[in-house]
Amino acid sequence: xxxxxxxxxxxxxxxxxxxxxxxxxxxxxxxxxxxxxxxxxxxxxxxxxxxxxxxxxxxxxxxxxxxxxxxxxxxxxxxxxxxxxxxxxxxxxxxxxxxxxxxxxxxxxxxxxxxxxxxxxxxxxxxxxxxxxxxxxxxxxxxxxxxxxxxxxxxxxxxxxxxxxxxxxxxxxxxxxxxxxxxxxxxxxxxxxxxxxxxxxxxxxxxxxxxxxxxxxxxxxxxxxxxxxxxxxxxxxxxxxxxxxxxxxxxxxxxxxxxxxxxxxxxxxx
Numbered sequence: 381x382x383x384x385x386x387x388x389x390x391x392x393x394x395x396x397x398x399x400x401x402x403x404x405x406x407x408x409x410x411x412x413x414x415x416x417x418x419x420x421x422x423x424x425x426x427x428x429x430x431x432x433x434x435x436x437x438x439x440x441x442x443x444x445x446x447x448x449x450x451x452x453x454x455x456x457x458x459x460x461x462x463x464x465x466x467x468x469x470x471x472x473x474x475x476x477x478x479x480x481x482x483x484x485x486x487x488x489x490x491x492x493x494x495x496x497x498x499x500x501x502x503x504x505x506x507x508x509x510x511x512x513x514x515x516x517x518x519x520x521x522x523x524x525x526x527x528x529x530x531x532x533x534x535x536x537x538x539x540x541x542x543x544x545x546x547x548x549x550x551x552x553x554x555x556x557x558x559x560x561x562x563x564x565x566x567x568x569x570x571x572x573x574x575x576x577x578x579x580x581x582x583x584x585x586x587x588x589x590x591x592x593x594x595x596x597x598x599x600x601x602x603x604x605x606x607x608x609x610x611x612x613x614x615x616x617x618x619x620x621x622x623x624x625x626x627x628x629x630x631x632x633x634x635x636x637x638x639x640x641x642x643x644x645x646x647x648x649x650x
Contacts, residue, residue, distance in 0.1 A: 384404060456540070594625045
């Protein structure tokens with residue numbers, strides 16, 4: 381047994397997988413801050429197949445254990461590894477950084493460090509869940525500061541940049557689908573922030589707005605309106621409303637409202 385497997389078993393009530401001890405060497409290296417090769421090479425060095433630490437289907441119990449330890453025993457950004465993964469690890473934004481490069485700008489993990497303190501063009505940003513809504517808003521309002529949430533799964537690059545932007549004075553508002561998963565994502569985003577109240581993050585899409593929009597244009601769907609766990613009170617209120625109504629509203633339905641509200645919010649912050 382090791383401190384990692386002990387923590388896993390005591391906190392989850394589950395038995396650590398048979399190969400758990402093989403990962404102790406890797407976890408100890410992470411704890412010491414050792415620079416690591418790409419994840420496939422890490423796995424092979426431990427006597428595992430190359431996909432073990434990337435593919436949940438390769439060895440499901442060991443992968444679940446690995447992800448639990450990485451999430452609960454180490455802080456975000458603590459792992460010093462050379463990534464071979466680019467898809468799903470990007471940070472896409474428009475008019476956030478003061479650069480002459482064409483917008484939107486998509487950053488990959490290799491670009492993270494120099495961008496943490498790169499000069500800013502704006503100190504407000506609207507975070508958009510949906511790819512299509514982000515693209516359309518950028519096309520119609522090419523000077524608006526926007527950040528795309530979709531497709532990054534709150535990866536380390538995204539989290540570090542968002543938290544660093546907040547440290548530098550960036551104000552955020554979040555817009556997403558008004559269904560259970562969309563509200564859960566908004567709650568997760570709000571909890572990334574250390575200095576910003578969740579109510580401020582929800583300023584463009586308040587619990588009162590949710591009630592009105594669900595009543596006016598909501599569509600019935602028991603799966604998309606099921607209860608999911610959220611933590612912050614403002615998003616708990618929105619989740620409860622969605623569950624009680626049994627209805628959802630997608631971002632595309634709110635484009636006209638978004639255009640007016642985003643413009644007013646940006647103007648008020650200048």
